[in-house]
Amino acid sequence: MNTTWPMPSPEVADVWRRAAERAFAAGATWFGDHAETLRGARMRPIAEDPALAAAVRRGNIAVLRQWASANMAHPGRRVAAEVPPELLVSARDMARRGLDKSILNAYRTGQSLAWRRWMRLCFELAADSADLQELLDLSVQSISTYVDDIAEAVGEHMDAERRSLTSGTHPERLAAVTLVLEGAAITQSRAEAQLGYRLTGPHTAAIVWDASGEAADHLDAAAEALVEQGGALRRLTVIAGANALWVWLPTDADIDAAALASAVSSSPAIRIAIGRPGRGVDGFRRSHLEASSAQQMLARLASPRQVARFDDIALVALLTRDPAPAGEFVRDTLGELRHADPETVTTVRVYLQELCNTSRTAQRLFTHRNTIIRRLARADELLPKPLADNLVAVAAALEVHHWGG
Numbered sequence: 001m002n003t004t005w006p007m008p009s010p011e012v013a014d015v016w017r018r019a020a021e022r023a024f025a026a027g028a029t030w031f032g033d034h035a036e037t038l039r040g041a042r043m044r045p046i047a048e049d050p051a052l053a054a055a056v057r058r059g060n061i062a063v064l065r066q067w068a069s070a071n072m073a074h075p076g077r078r079v080a081a082e083v084p085p086e087l088l089v090s091a092r093d094m095a096r097r098g099l100d101k102s103i104l105n106a107y108r109t110g111q112s113l114a115w116r117r118w119m120r121l122c123f124e125l126a127a128d129s130a131d132l133q134e135l136l137d138l139s140v141q142s143i144s145t146y147v148d149d150i151a152e153a154v155g156e157h158m159d160a161e162r163r164s165l166t167s168g169t170h171p172e173r174l175a176a177v178t179l180v181l182e183g184a185a186i187t188q189s190r191a192e193a194q195l196g197y198r199l200t201g202p203h204t205a206a207i208v209w210d211a212s213g214e215a216a217d218h219l220d221a222a223a224e225a226l227v228e229q230g231g232a233l234r235r236l237t238v239i240a241g242a243n244a245l246w247v248w249l250p251t252d253a254d255i256d257a258a259a260l261a262s263a264v265s266s267s268p269a270i271r272i273a274i275g276r277p278g279r280g281v282d283g284f285r286r287s288h289l290e291a292s293s294a295q296q297m298l299a300r301l302a303s304p305r306q307v308a309r310f311d312d313i314a315l316v317a318l319l320t321r322d323p324a325p326a327g328e329f330v331r332d333t334l335g336e337l338r339h340a341d342p343e344t345v346t347t348v349r350v351y352l353q354e355l356c357n358t359s360r361t362a363q364r365l366f367t368h369r370n371t372i373i374r375r376l377a378r379a380d381e382l383l384p385k386p387l388a389d390n391l392v393a394v395a396a397a398l399e400v401h402h403w404g405g
Contacts, residue, residue: 006141008076012126012134016075019121019135024068028061031113039109046094055090055224062086064114067146076138081149083157085233091154095161104151111147115140170239177238177246181285188281197236202252204230205275205287207295209244212269216243222270223247225263229255248284252277261307271298274309293317301404308403316403319396326400333390333397336382347375348387349402352395 008016023030038047038056046053062084070079118139126132176194179186188199208222223245227235232249240246255274264270275290277283290310297317298308310317320326330338337345347365351372354360358376362369380386387394 005078006076006138008134008138009131011128012131012138013075015122015126015131015135016139017072019118019125020068020071020075022121022125023118024065024072026117027065028057030064030117031057031060036109036113043109055086059084059087059090060114063147063150067143071142076142079142079146081146081153083150083153087150087154088157089234091157092161095158104155111143115143118143173236173238174240180281181288183285195236197248198250199281199284200279201250202277202279203284203287204249204251204253204255204277205284205291206247206249207240207244207273207288207291208247209271209295210269211271211299215267215269218264218267218270219243219245222264222267222272225260226255226272226274229260229263246288248288252279255309257307257309257312261305264306268306270306271295272307273298274307276310297403301400303403305403313403315396316399319400320404330397330400330404332384333393334382334401335384337379338401340379340382344375344378344382345398345401347372348379348394349398351376352391352398356391 038053046056066084067079122132122135126135172194176191180191192199206226208219210216210219223237226247227249230249230251231253232251236248238246273291273294275287278287294308294310294313297313297320300320300323350364351361358369358372362372
């Protein structure tokens with residue numbers, strides 16, 4: 001760090017600190033309409049990709065907060081370019097999409113927007129004109145130097161990611177992951193070095209794949225939706241084939257399957273199978289095997305469901321290992337209920353999940369209790385046996401029917 005870096009006077013430092021506090025508090029609102037940072041032909045690849053645009057937005061906000069936080073503690077001191085995790089995520093994704101470092105101009109535009117807002121704040125808080133001039137002179141140097149340093153660090157990260165994409169890193173990752181999953185003789189430290197991922201702590205594994213063979217370019221966006229729903233900042237991704245990714249998130253957070261399905265619904269060929277969270281190497285392995293089991297079940301049943309958590313399909317996976325007798329079981333158990341309107345079928349399924357409580361079923365389906373009772377009566381007419389006499393079998397058959405579509 002440059003030892004001749006100019007420092008502000010005490011009076012200017014005080015104004016600087018108060019302005020930094022205001023900037024930090026503004027956070028996401030500081031840039032106003034963030035779309036302005038993505039204008040221009042060179043920014044089009046980001047502007048047209050909602051996931052990338054959101055990542056750049058998060059990166060800009062993280063950069064602002066880091067600079068403001070440093071100046072709240074030490075006004076005017078040169079801010080170290082410690083790249084926020086949000087920027088590392090966006091840099092990786094931009095490199096994976098084939099974008100080069102010229103795309104970092106998005107952060108330059110963000111710097112311009114931030115500087116204009118900062119100047120207005122300085123004029124508002126600095127009472128003395130001499131203090132204002134000093135504040136503007138020193139802060140423009142601080143902001144531009146910091147953004148230069150950050151852009152250089154992010155560019156290096158993009159270069160490293162690009163090298164990994166072209167130097168066999170992904171095949172090496174697949175080989176290392178395969179050894180871990182098979183319990184073969186590979187040390188944890190060696191596996192972590194090859195994967196760039198810690199095997200200690202929590203893990204949630206998922207498999208993201210394209211069921212059509214024509215939507216492979218949507219896999220990365222689906223993986224990012226998974227990261228967002230899991231509340232993780234990063235992921236380990238292994239390319240398992242042209243149309244499949246193996247993903248691990250360093251989290252044990254509960255992933256909302258319905259929200260994730262909604263996030264990927266615009267790509268109907270995408271499927272995501274999720275294992276239960278685990279810890280350490282054993283959890284890393286078990287979670288992936290559970291995700292694999294969920295994937296196999298979706299494929300076996302040609303299911304239209306886009307997201308399957310192992311927690312939700314464990315019973316169905318067991319029942320459908322041999323699809324032929326499973327299908328016969330569903331036909332014999334449900335009879336004509338299989339062809340009933342979706343509202344009736346859903347009502348019976350939720351009624352059984354709610355332990356045959358009509359009031360709770362009505363609340364969950366946002367439907368009047370009398371309507372629930374009428375639908376259950378209709379279901380009894382369609383079932384080969386009365387529902388009350390065959391609860392367990394009907395519940396199991398409905399789960400198979402639900403996941404098989």
